[in-house]
Each structure stands twice: as structure tokens, then as C-alpha cells.
Amino acid sequence: MSSNDSKPSWEIKAEEKRASTLAKIPSEWRLSPEDLELAAKQHDLTGPFIQKFLDPQTISIVTTDSLDLVEHITDGQLTALQVTTAFCKTAAIAHQINNCLHEIFFVQALERAKFLDDLYEKNGKPLGLLHGLPVSLKDQFHVKGVDTTMGYVGWIGSNLGITDPKDAHKIESQITADLLSQGAVLYCKTSLPQTLLFGETINNVIGCTLNPISRNLSCGGSSGGEGALLALRGSTLGVGTDIGGSVRIPAAFCGVFSLKPTPERITYRDMANTNPGQNTYRSTVGFLSSSLGGLDLALRAAMAARPWLRDPAVVPIPYRQDVVDDILSRGPLKIGVFWTDGIVEPHPPIRRGVKILAEAVSKAGHKVVDWNPPSHKPGRDIHLEFLLADGAHDVHSHLERSGEPLIPALKEGFRLRDPMPLLQYQDLTIQGLAYEIKYSDYWNSTVQDDGQIVDAVIMPVAPHAAVVPGRYFYTGYTETINLLNYSAAVIPVTRADKAVDVVDTAYKPVSELDKDNWDSYDPELYHGGPVGLQIVARKFEEEKVLAIAKIVYAALQTSRTKP
Structure with a gap:
């Protein structure tokens, strides 16, 4: 045989x-x-x-x-x-x-x-x-x-x-x-x-x-x-x-x-x-x-x-050089810093990466303020429900063509079930829009402090550096940005370093999910893992977020050359 x-x-x-x-x-x-x-x-x-x-x-x-x-x-x-x-x-x-x-x-x-x-x-x-x-x-x-x-x-x-x-x-x-x-x-x-x-x-x-x-x-x-x-x-x-x-x-x-x-x-x-x-x-x-x-x-x-x-779903916005020119010629930017969402705490390498970038931007002469928006939990939860709203029927229709199984990590999350009822789906849509409005109102309120609205926000992409396989427990730092439909750019910042990013024994996890993530941190395993951060702007601000990313990344490069 x-x-x-x-x-x-x-x-x-x-x-x-x-x-x-x-x-x-x-x-x-x-x-x-x-x-x-x-x-x-x-x-x-x-x-x-x-x-x-x-x-x-x-x-x-x-x-x-x-x-x-x-x-x-x-x-x-x-x-x-x-x-x-x-x-x-x-x-x-x-x-x-x-x-x-x-x-x-x-x-x-x-x-x-x-x-x-x-x-x-x-x-x-x-x-x-x-x-x-x-x-x-x-x-x-x-x-x-x-x-x-x-x-x-x-x-x-x-x-x-x-x-x-x-x-x-x-x-x-x-x-x-x-x-x-x-x-x-x-x-x-x-x-x-x-x-x-x-x-x-x-x-x-x-x-x-x-x-x-x-x-x-x-x-x-x-x-x-x-x-x-x-x-x-x-x-x-x-x-x-x-x-x-x-x-x-x-x-x-x-x-x-x-x-x-x-x-x-x-x-x-x-x-x-x-x-x-x-x-x-x-x-x-x-x-x-x-x-x-x-x-x-x-x-x-x-x-x-x-x-x-050719695609009626695309909004007719040509490339806007004037937006780029405005950002690059303006005075100091106002940058929000989102240290943690309070749901899952970033590992030490990510904490350090956010601090490095925030300090570099501040030293370059820009205003740096803490970002304290509405809780990201509703945004992440609503978004996840949309992703699974069809009860995994689409996924299973593709699996059935060959008889292949779900990979082990996805067996529970994508088990076949009834799709979300229409009225529940419509209510979820209303919840999503309400969350977008609440977040937008907070962003607009940042002008009240000093007459300048926040231009963009620095935040983690994930609560860890490049993750140990099988230990990616939480995607809330990215999913909430998808629910908001915001523009975002990612830049590399540093690498995890076992000699510097030691385990923080003082931190007490706030939930089982947070504990799972926190307990998964091993300085040896994560050593050398890239740490990238996202720079987030609002809807349809692609040119703006790229121009700000250029300024932020230049500040980071400059900070590395100075004692």
C-alpha cells in the first residue's frame, strides 16, 4: 500500500x-x-x-x-x-x-x-x-x-x-x-x-x-x-x-x-x-x-x-498632496499616546516601545498628551460580533469543497452555528454607529485643552511583540480601529530585549484574559521580537497619517543618534 x-x-x-x-x-x-x-x-x-x-x-x-x-x-x-x-x-x-x-x-x-x-x-x-x-x-x-x-x-x-x-x-x-x-x-x-x-x-x-x-x-x-x-x-x-x-x-x-x-x-x-x-x-x-x-x-x-x-463602492478622493504639504509645513503637532486600553496590558517590550516613541516625538518639539478615549471594549466586542455574524457558514462552505478540517486553533471560534438574526444585526449596526459617534466626540473634545485638536494617536498594535505561536489571545488594539474605520500606519520602533524588558512582578492582571496574556510573557522567548506601533488618524486621512508617520519616524531616528 x-x-x-x-x-x-x-x-x-x-x-x-x-x-x-x-x-x-x-x-x-x-x-x-x-x-x-x-x-x-x-x-x-x-x-x-x-x-x-x-x-x-x-x-x-x-x-x-x-x-x-x-x-x-x-x-x-x-x-x-x-x-x-x-x-x-x-x-x-x-x-x-x-x-x-x-x-x-x-x-x-x-x-x-x-x-x-x-x-x-x-x-x-x-x-x-x-x-x-x-x-x-x-x-x-x-x-x-x-x-x-x-x-x-x-x-x-x-x-x-x-x-x-x-x-x-x-x-x-x-x-x-x-x-x-x-x-x-x-x-x-x-x-x-x-x-x-x-x-x-x-x-x-x-x-x-x-x-x-x-x-x-x-x-x-x-x-x-x-x-x-x-x-x-x-x-x-x-x-x-x-x-x-x-x-x-x-x-x-x-x-x-x-x-x-x-x-x-x-x-x-x-x-x-x-x-x-x-x-x-x-x-x-x-x-x-x-x-x-x-x-x-x-x-x-x-x-x-x-x-x-469602475468600483462604485470607492469614494472619489484623489491623492491629496495639499494635505501632506500642510502637515509637513505646520508647527508642532499634537499627538495622543494610548498607553493601555485597560483590558489587556501590553507586555514590557510594548510599554517600552510606546515610551521610546512618545519621548522622541516630545523631544522633537511636538505636544504629547495622554489619550483617554471611551473604553475600547465595546468597540472590540461589536466588531467581533460582525465578523462572526454569519455563523461561520461562509468558512464551512469552502471547507466542504475538499473535506479539509478547521485548523486546531480555529475549531471552537468557527464552529458552525445559526447566523445572527436580522433584527439583532440591525441593532448591532446602531450600536456600532453610536460607538463611532462617542469616539469622534471625544476626539473633538481634545481641542478644549489648548485650542489644538489631536492630530493622531500612537498606540500598540498588539499587547506583545511578535507573538509566540498559539499565544495571541487579544486583538482589541487593532479591531477597535477597524470598527471606527480610521486610517492607520505602522512603523517599526525597537526590538524586545530580555536584559531590559524584565517581567513586571508588580502588575496584577484585571481579568482572566489579561492574566493569560500577562503570564505568556517570557523574556527569553520574546527576545529580539520586533516592536511596531500604529499611528492612528481619522476616517479617510491616509495622506495625513502617512505624513505624520514620516515626522514621527524621523523623530525616532533623530533620537537614536543623540546621547
Whole structure:
């Protein structure tokens, strides 16, 4: 009897998918068994380790950020083909050592890069703002000729969410088309968790994606593969989604930058999604990057395509340079600091990170005030009820296609149950709006202290640094911001340090949930874990929050150079 005879058909299908993905990596980019064994024993796969497998030109290219890469292509220092080859190779290595890709379409990408080089030579001008820049995608975005499984075995060989099987591999998400219209090169799709609604990245198709900076820790979720790939420099600009923290959590955990826009700012048309009929508090397309400049470039490119003309859900707001100019030329900003939500206390590395950033901003001459908004508990609770309002019927419909089970961490939360009744759903909508109003009223009240309203708020992304797998107990720091539909950017601040971030024995947890989180802190395990923080502005303030993030990050950099 063969080894496969005892395995369920879904497991065989997943194995075949993993093998076919690896087979798409050119032989010259394949690692030896000895190299793979070495990687498996390595704590930190980033920087010097992954660069062992890269040539000097590739290293030079992939360690350059998005804006500079586009500039080098358009001024003739590099070709799109050279840049694309470098990122395809690095992504191939990254996947072999850290299991972060769902889809590889390097051949398609290299053909696209050659086309862009020929077009540039012929016309003497770039196709758009992203001309020649490789852009990675979370496996929710449809690309012609490529699977979109969204982590479900049942969608292997097709595209999740299509209504007619004959349309498999023919559809294209609008954001995908918009990026291509601006000259992007698409080359891979990255891993995500089963259901999307999980703060770690694990599914039955490829298994688990860990944090390449510290293999003791998670890369976060649900755009976890994007965070991991960026940390390994297999990308400088990735596209993800966020309904409960899904671009912010991986950015914070993997030491990179992200932007969560307000829903309806970026097109979501023709995308795969979980429970797509839940539109009261929508998921939003967001970006992750190795730099703030990359995030700004992505927003500019997305707006340059005027997405509202094809997607009626998008609010017609072009990129607003005047907002950026106003923030950058203004006097001192007024920044709120949210130290704790009082529900789950941040671990010592996060406490220290908030303090570092608050002091840096203050030393740069800006006003720093404590942020004491309405309790985040109602916001988090209401948001969570919306996420589970369909009784997990959408999730189970995808599982049934193959017979795969829920991963262990999700078995209880996504057990099948009756959907929320309509009248209860409507009442919950009213509660959500009331909470938004209450929070907005508090924000407006901050003008009363000194005549200046708070511009943005610094707050944790999670109550811990990049988390120990299985110990992500609380997502309230991100979910409440989704309920408010606020704009948010994430910046890396520091790393957990066992010598500094010692256990605070004086702290007494306020609940069982708080105790579970507090007891999970182990300075040894968390040592080296990235600490990223979010900077939060109000609805449709994407340009403002990016400009403020630039100022705040510059203050942080300056503070590091001074005694």
C-alpha cells in the first residue's frame, strides 16, 4: 500500500500543490538539502543569512527601497528585468527557507518586465508610477492565469469566490489591473491563515509561516506571508487586506511599515474574501512596505488609476498632496499616546516601545498628551460580533469543497452555528454607529485643552511583540480601529530585549484574559521580537497619517543618534 492510500484526499491535494509550487522555482535557485537543514536551525533568517544565497548585484537591488528602485529603472541605472529577476530569486529563496508563498508566477513576471523595458526604450517614458517595480500580493487578489485559494484546499486549481467554473483563472481583481496600469510587475502571492480571521499564518495548504527575524515567533496574520517576505527582502512593496489588523499585525511583527486605509478608499472589486456579504464594517485593501516612501508610492499609484470610475463602492478622493504639504509645513503637532486600553496590558517590550516613541516625538518639539478615549471594549466586542455574524457558514462552505478540517486553533471560534438574526444585526449596526459617534466626540473634545485638536494617536498594535505561536489571545488594539474605520500606519520602533524588558512582578492582571496574556510573557522567548506601533488618524486621512508617520519616524531616528 502506498503512503498516500492512508491519507485523506484533501491532504494529498495539498501535498501536490506544495510540490507544484516548488517545481516553479528554477533549478539554479534551488537550495541543497544541506542549505535547507542549515536554515531550519537558524534563529534569524534575514540579512546576512539569506544573503549567503544571493549574488552582490541581487543584494544591492533587493536592499534598495521602492521609490529608489523606480527611479533607478526610469533613469537607466537598472532595467525592469534586472530588478524583477533579483526579487524573483530572493522570493524563491525566502519561500524555501520560510514557507511564505502560495503562488509563484516568475515566468509571467519576467515576460512582463521585458515588455516594460521594451516599452520604455520605445516611448522614452515610464508606463506609470510603479514602472518596473515588483509588487507582491496576498493570496486574495485574482491574477489572470493564477490560482486564488485564500488558503483553502478546495480552491486549488481555481479561484475562490468565482460563480462559474469556466471563469477559473480568467478574472482579475480591479486593484490588480490598477497596479498593472501603473507599471507594476506581479510575481508571487503570499501565505495567509485559513479563514483570514486569525492573527497568525497557518493553513492546510502549506502549513505555518514563521517569523524570519525570530523563528520562535509568529509572523502575524492575516497578511503574514507579506510581512515575512518583506522582512527577507523578497519584496519592497506588498498588497494585503485588513479587517481586524491584518496589514498592521504582520508589519509590527516583522519590523516593516504598513498602511491601513479607510474602507472604500481603495477598490475591493472582484477580490476573494471571507463572508463577503458583511459590508457594515468592511475589509480594506492596505499596503506593506520596507519604507514609508513605498507606502506613499502605493497610495499615489492606486489613486492615479481613479478606481472610483469602475468600483462604485470607492469614494472619489484623489491623492491629496495639499494635505501632506500642510502637515509637513505646520508647527508642532499634537499627538495622543494610548498607553493601555485597560483590558489587556501590553507586555514590557510594548510599554517600552510606546515610551521610546512618545519621548522622541516630545523631544522633537511636538505636544504629547495622554489619550483617554471611551473604553475600547465595546468597540472590540461589536466588531467581533460582525465578523462572526454569519455563523461561520461562509468558512464551512469552502471547507466542504475538499473535506479539509478547521485548523486546531480555529475549531471552537468557527464552529458552525445559526447566523445572527436580522433584527439583532440591525441593532448591532446602531450600536456600532453610536460607538463611532462617542469616539469622534471625544476626539473633538481634545481641542478644549489648548485650542489644538489631536492630530493622531500612537498606540500598540498588539499587547506583545511578535507573538509566540498559539499565544495571541487579544486583538482589541487593532479591531477597535477597524470598527471606527480610521486610517492607520505602522512603523517599526525597537526590538524586545530580555536584559531590559524584565517581567513586571508588580502588575496584577484585571481579568482572566489579561492574566493569560500577562503570564505568556517570557523574556527569553520574546527576545529580539520586533516592536511596531500604529499611528492612528481619522476616517479617510491616509495622506495625513502617512505624513505624520514620516515626522514621527524621523523623530525616532533623530533620537537614536543623540546621547
